[in-house]
Amino acid sequence: MTFPLIPHPTWDQRDSTKLTDYKSCARKYFYEYILGWKVDRPAQDLHFGAAWHIAREHQLLHGYGEINTAFNLFLAHYRDEYPEDTDSIYLPKTPPAVLAGLLAYYQQQSHDLLDYQVAEVDGKKMTEISGTVPVDEKRVLHYKIDAVMVNLHDMTLEAWDHKTTTEKWFQDTRWDNEFYLSIQNGTYTHCLYCLFPIAQVKGVKFCKTGFGYLSRGSANRSQGHHVGIRYVEAFKNIEQMNIWLWNTLDIMDDIDRDMDRLHHCKEEDPVMMAFQQNPNSCTSYRGCPYHDFCMTWSNPLQRCHTPEIGFKVEFWDPSAMDTRNKMDLKRII
Numbered sequence: 001m002t003f004p005l006i007p008h009p010t011w012d013q014r015d016s017t018k019l020t021d022y023k024s025c026a027r028k029y030f031y032e033y034i035l036g037w038k039v040d041r042p043a044q045d046l047h048f049g050a051a052w053h054i055a056r057e058h059q060l061l062h063g064y065g066e067i068n069t070a071f072n073l074f075l076a077h078y079r080d081e082y083p084e085d086t087d088s089i090y091l092p093k094t095p096p097a098v099l100a101g102l103l104a105y106y107q108q109q110s111h112d113l114l115d116y117q118v119a120e121v122d123g124k125k126m127t128e129i130s131g132t133v134p135v136d137e138k139r140v141l142h143y144k145i146d147a148v149m150v151n152l153h154d155m156t157l158e159a160w161d162h163k164t165t166t167e168k169w170f171q172d173t174r175w176d177n178e179f180y181l182s183i184q185n186g187t188y189t190h191c192l193y194c195l196f197p198i199a200q201v202k203g204v205k206f207c208k209t210g211f212g213y214l215s216r217g218s219a220n221r222s223q224g225h226h227v228g229i230r231y232v233e234a235f236k237n238i239e240q241m242n243i244w245l246w247n248t249l250d251i252m253d254d255i256d257r258d259m260d261r262l263h264h265c266k267e268e269d270p271v272m273m274a275f276q277q278n279p280n281s282c283t284s285y286r287g288c289p290y291h292d293f294c295m296t297w298s299n300p301l302q303r304c305h306t307p308e309i310g311f312k313v314e315f316w317d318p319s320a321m322d323t324r325n326k327m328d329l330k331r332i333i
Contacts, residue, residue: 203236
């Protein structure tokens with residue numbers, strides 16, 4: 001029998017998320033990005049985060065006091081998929097929490113726009129930017145940067161990345177530690193290197209916003225929404241960026257090798273000898289949605305033509321990200 005899969009254009013599109021997921025588990029990568037199988041349930045966290053980015057972009061461009069307009073921009077995006085009667089399901093990440101969060105940025109972080117301003121390139125404000133950046137002579141990574149900011153004191157450049165979480169995980173320094181060595185961090189710094197003189201580049205600042213809700217107040221905390229703000233400066237130097245580049249290219253080589261091995265696999269093979277399982281990642285986050293498949297199927301190619309119950313086909317296409325600025329960068333180092 002011949003190779004049973006129909007190639008999809010997204011197979012060759014790589015970004016930080018795909019590379020990170022491949023390192024987590026190559027077999028998970030196969031299910032999610034080669035077959036395109038996703039759990040068929042609402043992705044409220046992702047939709048909430050995208051709407052939050054829109055609100056924070058407005059504050060960065062027009063001032064942190066622009067609370068009402070920023071909130072209305074959030075609502076216009078968020079309510080497309082999540083009507084008001086769903087808010088109680090998704091506490092604490094709800095529109096009232098966002099209003100509290102935008103107010104918190106005004107009250108606690110207004111000095112941001114005294115110390116920084118949004119960078120400009122060719123007359124364009126550098127917020128919500130996406131495109132490709134080369135990593136070697138032939139290959140590129142897709143990227144999306146929330147904002148590029150100029151430090152007005154020393155004119156250095158930083159990429160700011162908005163992160164939302166619940167209050168439970170807000171202070172967890174294990175998440176902070178991931179930022180320093182993440183593929184995303186290096187990708188964004190590499191993009192800055194391609195846009196500006198390297199000596200001007202500081203790196204990536206992760207802007208964490210933690211949302212909480214108390215149904216009953218106490219002597220220490222009132223009932224209602226609570227918001228925490230914390231910035232993590234995960235800057236890299238040139239030596240660390242060299243490590244990032246080697247790691248990134250090596251991961252891309254591994255994916256290419258797995259793709260080549262996959263094209264030599266057949267349905268009748270007893271085992272699919274590509275995209276190896278990683279049993280150490282099965283319980284990460286909420287647990288792997290493909291765990292039962294790995295337990296049951298030695299060769300997924302025998303069962304790959306129709307997604308299982310509870311799954312849908314939805315390929316992640318990083319080239320289709322809806323952003324203000326599209327920029328395919330050129331390598332200058």
